[in-house]
Amino acid sequence: MSASEQAPVPQYQIGSDCPASHRFQVVLTIPAPDPAGQVLWLPDWIPGSYMIRDFARNLFDLQAEDGAGRPVDVQALDKSTWRCAPVAGVLQVRYEVYAWDLSVRSAHLDQTHGYFNATSLCLAVAGQERAPAEVLLQAPAGQADWRVATTLPALAVDARGFGRYRAADYDALIDHPVEMGTFDERRFSVRGVPHRLAVTGRHRGDLDRLVADLTRICAAQIDFFGQPAPFDEYLFQLTVVGQGYGGLEHRSSTSLICSRDSLPSADEPAQPGAAYVELLGLCSHEYFHSWNVKRLKPVELLAPDLQREVHTELLWFFEGVTSYYDDLFLVRAGCITPARWLELLGKQLTRHLRTPGRWRQTVAQSSFDAWTRYYKQDENTPNEVVSYYLKGALVALCLDLSLRAQTGERASLDRLMQWLWQRCLGGEPGVDEALLRQWLQAQVGDALSAPLTAWLHGTEELPWQALLAGRGIDVRLSASEPVTLGVRTQAGEGGVALTLVTRGSAAEAGGLSAGDVVVAIDGLRVSADQWNARLARYRPGDTVQLQTFRRDEWRVVGCTLQAGSCDTCELALMADPAAVRLAGWLTAS
Ligand code: ZN
Numbered sequence: 001m002s003a004s005e006q007a008p009v010p011q012y013q014i015g016s017d018c019p020a021s022h023r024f025q026v027v028l029t030i031p032a033p034d035p036a037g038q039v040l041w042l043p044d045w046i047p048g049s050y051m052i053r054d055f056a057r058n059l060f061d062l063q064a065e066d067g068a069g070r071p072v073d074v075q076a077l078d079k080s081t082w083r084c085a086p087v088a089g090v091l092q093v094r095y096e097v098y099a100w101d102l103s104v105r106s107a108h109l110d111q112t113h114g115y116f117n118a119t120s121l122c123l124a125v126a127g128q129e130r131a132p133a134e135v136l137l138q139a140p141a142g143q144a145d146w147r148v149a150t151t152l153p154a155l156a157v158d159a160r161g162f163g164r165y166r167a168a169d170y171d172a173l174i175d176h177p178v179e180m181g182t183f184d185e186r187r188f189s190v191r192g193v194p195h196r197l198a199v200t201g202r203h204r205g206d207l208d209r210l211v212a213d214l215t216r217i218c219a220a221q222i223d224f225f226g227q228p229a230p231f232d233e234y235l236f237q238l239t240v241v242g243q244g245y246g247g248l249e250h251r252s253s254t255s256l257i258c259s260r261d262s263l264p265s266a267d268e269p270a271q272p273g274a275a276y277v278e279l280l281g282l283c284s285h286e287y288f289h290s291w292n293v294k295r296l297k298p299v300e301l302l303a304p305d306l307q308r309e310v311h312t313e314l315l316w317f318f319e320g321v322t323s324y325y326d327d328l329f330l331v332r333a334g335c336i337t338p339a340r341w342l343e344l345l346g347k348q349l350t351r352h353l354r355t356p357g358r359w360r361q362t363v364a365q366s367s368f369d370a371w372t373r374y375y376k377q378d379e380n381t382p383n384e385v386v387s388y389y390l391k392g393a394l395v396a397l398c399l400d401l402s403l404r405a406q407t408g409e410r411a412s413l414d415r416l417m418q419w420l421w422q423r424c425l426g427g428e429p430g431v432d433e434a435l436l437r438q439w440l441q442a443q444v445g446d447a448l449s450a451p452l453t454a455w456l457h458g459t460e461e462l463p464w465q466a467l468l469a470g471r472g473i474d475v476r477l478s479a480s481e482p483v484t485l486g487v488r489t490q491a492g493e494g495g496v497a498l499t500l501v502t503r504g505s506a507a508e509a510g511g512l513s514a515g516d517v518v519v520a521i522d523g524l525r526v527s528a529d530q531w532n533a534r535l536a537r538y539r540p541g542d543t544v545q546l547q548t549f550r551r552d553e554w555r556v557v558g559c560t561l562q563a564g565s566c567d568t569c570e571l572a573l574m575a576d577p578a579a580v581r582l583a584g585w586l587t588a589s
Contacts, residue, residue: 008032009166010125014116015138022100022109024116030125033084033091039126040093041081043119043174043306048248048293049105051375052309055120056080058106062095080307082123097121102241104177104248104255113181113200114140115239115255118174119306129170137162137178145182149198151235151252152176175250175294179237186211190218194233201240205263210279213264213272216333217284224329224414225291225421234290236283247282249289256282271340280335281344285326292325293318296420299430314431315367316456320392321413324400331586338586342473342571345397349464349569351390353477356502358386363395364456379514382488383503386459394462395455400585401467402448403440409584411443472580474572479564481532483540486562487512491528495519495549510559513550520547535561 008031016024030038042056056079064072067090074093075083084091097120099107107116122133134155139146139162148161152173157163161180167173183198188211195218197211214236222229231252240260247256262275272280293301298312331341352358366374366388373385400413416439420431433456440448455462465475486505487498496518501507512518520526522545526534538544540563548555573580 009132009134010128011134011136012118012122013136013138014121016109016114016140019109019114019140019143020111022098024097024099024107024109024114024121026095026097026121026123028093028095028123028125030091030093030128032128033087033125034127035086037086038084038091039077039081040084040123041126041307042123044080044308045306046105046117046119046174046248047301047304047306048250048289049375050309050315050370052371053105054079055106058098058101058120059123060096060098062093064091064093066091093123095123102239102244102257104239104246104257109140111143113179113183114146115177115179115200115237117177117255122170122173124170131169133167133170133173135165135167135173135178137165137180140180143180146180147182147185148178148180149183149185149196149235149237150176150178151231151233151250152178172251176253177237177248177250177255179255188215190215190234191222191227191229193222193229193231195236196233197236197238199238199240199263201260203240203260203263204265205240205260206266206268207263209264209268213280213333213335214283216335217280217329218287220329220333221284221287221291225418230290230295234287245278245282247286249286249294251290251294254283254286254289256286258282271337272335277330277336277340277344280330281326284329285322288322288325288329289318291421291424292322292417295429296424296431297429299432302430309371311368311371313364313367313433313456315370316363316388316392316395317431317436319389320363320394321396321417323389323393324396324413325417328586332588338582339573341586342573346569346571348390348393349571350567352394353565353567353569355382355386355390356504357382357384358391358461359459360384360503361386362457362459363388363391366391379500382500391462394464398455398462398464398467399448399452401471402451402463403443404585405467405470406444406447412585415443416440468571471582471585472574472576474574476570476572477566478568478570479566480568481564482536483538483542483561484564485510485512485535485559489518489528489531492517496526496528496531506559506562510546510557512546512548512557512559515550517549518546519549521545523547 011029013027014024044052044054062074064074064084066072066087072087073085077083099109102108107120152165155164155166179198181200183200186197186207188195235253238256240258243259244257247254258279262279264276298314300310300312304310327344330336331338363386366386396413403411419439468475485507486502487507488500489496490499498514498516501512501514521534538561540561543558543560546557548557
């Protein structure tokens with residue numbers, strides 16, 4: 001059957017009569033609405049970003065009419081659900097969406113480009129979510145040179161990419177974000193699969209270098225899970241800004257934001273600079289998600305309710321394991337050396353050591369409460385929350401190295417991921433902790449049963465130090481400050497603003513709070529630049545008088561300094577080459 005002969009399906013006509021006003025106009029035509037009155041709803045969150053975002057707050061002027069152009073009543077049922085009065089025949093719904101959020105999670109439109117996730121623009125037609133839907137994408141007014149970058153399957157589009165697209169169902173519709181504009185573009189092939197890079201925003205980056213590195217990373221990941229790749233094409237949608245960092249994974253694309261300085265320069269050294277390594281790690285992370293979370297999923301997220309929070313204890317696996325593999329694939333693909341990878345891991349361990357919340361929250365709890373804790377951070381977050389990305393990656397490291405050590409390299413996290421993927425190809429995409437335990441049991445019996453319980457559901461330190469030593473990696477721990485108040489600081493009005501007061505610290509005991517501004521230590525004015533050097537003059541047990549302001553009110557606070565803890569980690573290969581065992585793990589076996 002040709003496209004024109006296909007049964008009529010809901011169609012979203014998307015355009016803008018004035019991009020500078022940041023408003024998309026949408027016309028939704030429903031050929032066969034619910035005879036009892038069509039319900040329409042918009043997601044309150046977008047898969048991959050676990051926070052209620054209330055996208056409907058940017059939807060305005062919702063109106064409906066029947067096939068003869070007569071107005072149809074629309075009643076709001078809640079903040080993101082509406083019901084149209086019953087009509088005979090076609091129902092047409094019109095609305096505007098205000099698009100001025102330059103993030104990977106919603107929609108953005110101005111004279112320079114347009115970007116949207118359908119979670120922001122496309123009302124779901126209740127009862128028809130599993131049916132196909134069309135998008136008629138129109139070039140916004142006055143933008144004759146704009147082109148389109150999306151992996152939405154095209155039905156009939158012009159040379160610039162405007163025209164008709166068709167998604168298999170609503171789930172697919174919201175999983176192919178659309179970029180429109182005058183982006184820089186590169187096309188490349190990886191293991192026979194067409195890949196595309198579209199870069200929005202002014203820059204002077206070396207995109208050929210980026211493509212060369214992406215090609216190696218993508219090839220390594222496709223080979224890891226086994227050909228064929230799970231998509232027919234893949235798109236990296238990259239927006240460059242002054243300061244920014246973020247990505248969101250989709251089934252055959254990713255939306256990324258980075259600072260323009262993280263693009264490779266024309267003379268980028270063979271061993272890339274730190275900012276570029278971070279960008280490659282982000283690309284690697286989102287690409288790995290094509291398997292781990294876009295196809296393999298926590299059982300709770302197989303068919304999620306998009307209008308309320310969906311809780312799972314497994315984000316440590318889907319984000320943490322992905323975080324473990326993102327940098328690992330940079331070294332496996334040859335983009336960085338093993339020594340450089342150890343530097344990156346050392347920095348991650350340092351961040352972990354500087355998170356007091358790791359003694360308070362388990363990584364399973366952190367996963368479960370992502371919606372209201374990790375995604376809604378405040379000044380108390382470091383005290384109470386552990387990152388399921390960071391601790392999850394360290395659990396992955398410990399699982400991987402434990403399996404390798406206990407089975408003489410026969411079993412590993414690699415084997416687990418590949419087993420899960422084969423199971424997914426066989427029609428079983430759901431993952432839960434019991435399934436992971438079942439596989440571990442088959443590999444090593446009970447050996448990892450109690451440790452895994454402690455790692456996921458306890459707060460004691462993970463055994464990364466001993467496991468790294470077993471591979472010939474020296475762990476050097478040191479204190480970043482000889483004495484400490486237990487605070488984090490930044491420059492504040494007339495002094496030093498406290499951004500964190502650590503639970504149980506000298507500062508807390510003395511009565512300091514996040515938000516306080518310290519203007520002097522023992523009667524001497526202090527600035528953020530002088531802070532560390534000034535405190536380093538004291539010894540543990542010394543009491544300092546801090547002159548501070550809170551809500552403009554002056555207070556003097558006495559604090560008894562504590563010894564700094566070992567909060568800094570550096571890793572290095574042991575001097576004895578016979579002790580170093582990276583083959584099969586960091587490098588090819
Ligand atoms: Zn992720």
